[in-house]
Amino acid sequence: MKILVRLGDLFNAEKLIPIKSAHVSGVSYKTLGDAPIEFLKALADSGARVHVRTTLNPQSLDHEYLEKRLPNRLCEKQLEILEQYERMGLAESLTCTPYYLQKPERGSHVAWAESSAVVYANSVLGMFTNREGGPSALAAGIIGKTPEYGIHKAEDRQPNVRVNVKAKLRNKIEYGALGIHLGKALGDRIPAVIGLHDPSKERLKQFSAALATTGMTNMFHLKPPKEKTEAINVDDKDVKQTITDLSTAATKKPDLVFIGCPHCSQNEMKQIGRLIGNRKVKPATELWVCTSAHVKKKCDNSVKRIEQSGGHVLTGVCTVVSWTETLGIKTIMTNSAKTAYYAPTLNRAEAILAPLKECLKTALKG
Amino acid sequence: MQPVTLKGRVIVEGTCTAKALVSAKPISFLGGVDPADGKIVDENHDLCGKCIKNKVLCFPHGHGSTVGSYVLYSLAKKGLAPKAIVNQTADPVVVVGAIIANIPMVDQIDIKKIYTGDTLEVDACKGMVRILKHKEA
Numbered sequence: 001m002k003i004l005v006r007l008g009d010l011f012n013a014e015k016l017i018p019i020k021s022a023h024v025s026g027v028s029y030k031t032l033g034d035a036p037i038e039f040l041k042a043l044a045d046s047g048a049r050v051h052v053r054t055t056l057n058p059q060s061l062d063h064e065y066l067e068k069r070l071p072n073r074l075c076e077k078q079l080e081i082l083e084q085y086e087r088m089g090l091a092e093s094l095t096c097t098p099y100y101l102q103k104p105e106r107g108s109h110v111a112w113a114e115s116s117a118v119v120y121a122n123s124v125l126g127m128f129t130n131r132e133g134g135p136s137a138l139a140a141g142i143i144g145k146t147p148e149y150g151i152h153k154a155e156d157r158q159p160n161v162r163v164n165v166k167a168k169l170r171n172k173i174e175y176g177a178l179g180i181h182l183g184k185a186l187g188d189r190i191p192a193v194i195g196l197h198d199p200s201k202e203r204l205k206q207f208s209a210a211l212a213t214t215g216m217t218n219m220f221h222l223k224p225p226k227e228k229t230e231a232i233n234v235d236d237k238d239v240k241q242t243i244t245d246l247s248t249a250a251t252k253k254p255d256l257v258f259i260g261c262p263h264c265s266q267n268e269m270k271q272i273g274r275l276i277g278n279r280k281v282k283p284a285t286e287l288w289v290c291t292s293a294h295v296k297k298k299c300d301n302s303v304k305r306i307e308q309s310g311g312h313v314l315t316g317v318c319t320v321v322s323w324t325e326t327l328g329i330k331t332i333m334t335n336s337a338k339t340a341y342y343a344p345t346l347n348r349a350e351a352i353l354a355p356l357k358e359c360l361k362t363a364l365k366g
Numbered sequence: 367m368q369p370v371t372l373k374g375r376v377i378v379e380g381t382c383t384a385k386a387l388v389s390a391k392p393i394s395f396l397g398g399v400d401p402a403d404g405k406i407v408d409e410n411h412d413l414c415g416k417c418i419k420n421k422v423l424c425f426p427h428g429h430g431s432t433v434g435s436y437v438l439y440s441l442a443k444k445g446l447a448p449k450a451i452v453n454q455t456a457d458p459v460v461v462v463g464a465i466i467a468n469i470p471m472v473d474q475i476d477i478k479k480i481y482t483g484d485t486l487e488v489d490a491c492k493g494m495v496r497i498l499k500h501k502e503a
Contacts, residue, residue, distance in 0.1 A: 002465070003462055003465050003466065006378075006461075006465055007458060007461060007462070010375070010377060010456065010461065011458075025431070025432045025433050026432075026433050026435075026436045028433075031396055031431070031433045031436075031437075032433065032436055032440075033401050033436075033437075033440045034440070035439060035440040035443035035444070036436040036439055036440060038443075039436075039439060039466065113432040114432065115430065115431060115432050118432075130458055131432060131457075131458060131459065132432060132458060132459075132462075133432050133434065133435030133458055133459040133460075133461070133462030133463060134432050134433050134435050134436055134462075135435050135436065135439075135462050135463075135466055136435070136458065136462045137432070150458075183429065187392070187426070187427060187455070188427060188455055188457070212430070213394075213429075213430050213431075214429055214430065215392075215429050216392070216427055216428055216429050216455075216457045216459075342397050344409065345397040345398070345407050345408055345409075346396070346397045
């Protein structure tokens, strides 16, 4: 409560407003570490319970595959974290895409922490959420309210910089690269991004995740601003250079090919299944496809195809927040610019950023 | 030298006197700072290899993962946190981290006036940062 009142005071919120849901980050033991477990325990011990639907970000492992390959100590610590959240009444959702679990309500106010979901919710789904820190999203879930400041107010959602995209973006990695490039240039400004070629929801999901990775922007618009603003131009060269910079690996032979940052939608699962067909994963490579348990349940055929190929459909987890270095993974190939950005520091791995088809071609024989 | 006083906004109250560590780039505490030793590990960062422990950490604003709040908390519990945080624009993720870790914090400060190695007196109860001594002096 102190956290929320302080935030509200700082940002001149007049009041706390009710929220429809909260979404909490700080679930993976790998990213959280030991000290915050005590923080969560103390909170749960004090009797704190959530009063609106509150969902959880991915954890550091899944039960079917990674749990069997990782040291017991890590699995036990991870379980300890989940237990604290369970005591406080959070739903065991374990995904960075809470918007696939329940139909998001346009115009609703929420308090979400996962930065990729924040940008996507405000910009694509028409929802209202600040980029909450993990603890403030949890606090908002507990009291069912959040301070009314920033992106919750219509006047603070207006674009204040125009981005002219001169590059013709052809796939998700180019959308991701645009996000990484712009995040650095924009700081906390809200852009109107003009000139995007075929901006499907899934391409915008990649753009949102990448924009939030390098910036503190929590929203973008696709319509031109009504008032004259400063303009930034982005051309082909910027996008290509960003992809080159993110691809740190000298080799073209990854230990792991990873799809699913942010977690795959049903549509993406189907596409992956279709592209795999009857091919098999190469012996020296692993293929991970990450999604939520909720989406996996609805994709029986695609899951079957991926698993028959020798690939793994992992739920409730993703590469960025998992212990890939403990598994000996040194090079990660992915179609996610966010993953490629974090791989060198969080996974101590080199990255190869490549389109989905190339990722699968590298992972599979034939 | 005559101390220079910069006036900003109170985020988390507290006072300290310590050396400045100044960056021109935003910081993501998750992935950007090693929670085991408090060193900046992002190779593309201008402070890469520098330790933030006991410094007045000055940077424009936060970016990236919202787990950053918990990283600040962990650093504080291990005694590796900065003595104070001075920002141009406060990012809610950094603010929440400073609140739960109880790190004095001020924003709306023109950090371009501060150089790494300067001795700073931070009075985060009044939102003031005083440059007591420039590094060269």
